[in-house]
Amino acid sequence: MDQLTEYQLTFSLDEFLSLYWQKKPTIIKQGFKNFKDPISAEELAGLTMEEEIDSRFVSNLNDDWCAEHGPFDETKFSTLNDSHWQFIVQAANHWHQGAAQLVKPFKQLPQWLFDDLMISYSVQGGGVGPHIDQYDVFIIQGSGRRHWRVGAKDIGQYKETCRSSALRQIEGFDAVIDAILEPGDILYIPPGYPHDGYALEPSMSYSVGYRSPKEQELVSNFADYILAHDMGDVHLSNPDLRARQQFGEIQQQDLTQLTEMLTSALEHPETIKDFMGCMLSQSRHQLDIVEPQQKWExxxxxxxxxxxxxxxxxxxxxxxxxxxxxxxxxxxxxxxxxxxxxxxxxxxxxxxxxxxxxxxxxxxxxxxxxxxxxxxxxxxxxxxx
Missing domain, CATH: 3.40.366.30 (50S ribosomal protein L16 arginine hydroxylase; Chain A, Domain 2)
Structure with a gap:
């Protein structure tokens, strides 16, 4: 195995969490000193050709936005312009050992929050346009330079626009951060802050993302868990039912009983613990799991x-x-x-x-x-x- 680079942060994560985590965006100049790319543009392009790997290609020449999902073949890269495109690989840490080393300096953050390492290669002018993400991200600048703008968080202020069916963008924003990132610089962006970055020259960018589950996901996945484990397979029982003139009325006692049925599963701590453990331990992205052809003894x-x-x-x-x-x-x-x-x-x-x-x-x-x-x-x- 080739020698893998060990990356070390130049700042304290504890101090960072206290000052910035989900509070405000910031740029950490030289967050990694003497930064070297763990993967080449050619290797990254090779990952976009794999069926099981989630990848995208985005171009914006003459403000004509186009986004495509991989896998791609070699002809895709042999006919490209010299500017205004980039390709992106999600969960690159699952498929490239060198890239996975970039995650290690952030290991003090909860594993259940960590989503993936996304890597993009951009030529001059390449980017995905102004948009808003709902997760925490550390964007590490690799080789080359990239111009980043970040706006203020203001729910409801920013209007979405559809420039391509595979992109979610907003129309624009006023910047509170406007800076050029160089190799080793880190841009941290909390959820809900609009941002836009484009390459000034051929460059690599590494996004270490952390994503918490939405309330919708918790409710939906818990319902699936209840069904999968055959829990709550009972009907409402009310032997004290009385005749009523207002037969179209849901009485308060009816609502109370139904609500108790609905929330009864939440009253069992062991059920909640097992559900949370099972759900949070599943990655959102495909893993490079290969069972050995010959089982080990x-x-x-x-x-x-x-x-x-x-x-x-x-x-x-x-x-x-x-x-x-x-x-x-x-x-x-x-x-x-x-x-x-x-x-x-x-x-x-x-x-x-x-x-x-x-x-x-x-x-x-x-x-x-x-x-x-x-x-x-x-x-x-x-x-x-």
Whole structure:
């Protein structure tokens, strides 16, 4: 494996969270010193040709906006103009080990909030136009320079316009930030702030995004969870029903009983915990999960670990546990339980991207090795050759 670059922030995340997180946008000059791109434009273009990878191409020559979804083929890139286009790859950290290193400096932020690393390559004039996102994003400038404008947050002030069916843009805004980003600079934008960026020259841009679920998603996914687990399969019972003259009226006691039925599932903390764990541990983007063609045996996993071999978590895989209950882990929507004496094993799986036997306190009992073997055979963790 090629040597991977280790990126380090030049500022304190704690201080940043206190001053800026979901409060106001800011530019951090040289957030990464001596920044080097973890991926080339050619490699990024190659990712846009893969069926399972979410990619887009956006052009705006002569203010004629066009957006297309991938995958693309080589002919797409052989007929392009010299300016006013860019291509974008979502969840690039799932598919490129070098790009995934850019996420590591932000690991102190909750994993369940992290969405993906989006990478774009733009030629002069390339961009996606003025728009508003509903998530937190750190935009890291790679090679080249990019001009960014950010406006004030004012819900309802900005009017959407449709320049292309694959783009959501707004008509314009007054800038509170107007600056040129150079390699290693970081622009942070909270949810709801309008922004627009375009390349001054061929350049790379890396967006580390954090997205919380909407109330709609929680309600919808909880309903699906209730159905999938066959909960609440009962009808309203009212043996004390009385005849009424106003038969078109929903009486207050009727409404109270129906409301109690509706909210009864929310009164079971264990149900809520399992639902939240399962939902939050599922990525919004496809993962590069490949089950081994030949299943590993537990003895092989044990020997590998005892020889000092590391196990690596698939990039982007979410592994979570609830505070105070680390004997239960939620991994890619699945529930994993261990005895309370083995909590440290699940904590290691959830809090580390790779680990060795020493990280498990030398634990090699049958149940531990069986668990690890099962996770490897699912393709969630993998061994280095």
């Amino acid at each position: 537990a003895e092989e996993i044990q020997n590998y670990l005892q020889q000092g071999g590391p196990l690596h978590k698939v990039s982007g895989l979410r592994a979570l546990y609830h505070q105070g209950e680390s004997n239960i882990a939620y991994i890619n929507g699945e529930v994993i339980k261990v005895p309370t004496t083995q909590c440290h094993i699940l904590e290691t799986l959830c809090n580390q991207d790779e680990f060795q036997l020493e990280d498990l306190d030398g634990e090699t009992d049958t149940s531990t090795i069986s668990l690890l073997c099962n996770l490897v055979n699912k393709g969630y963790w993998y061994l280095l050759d």
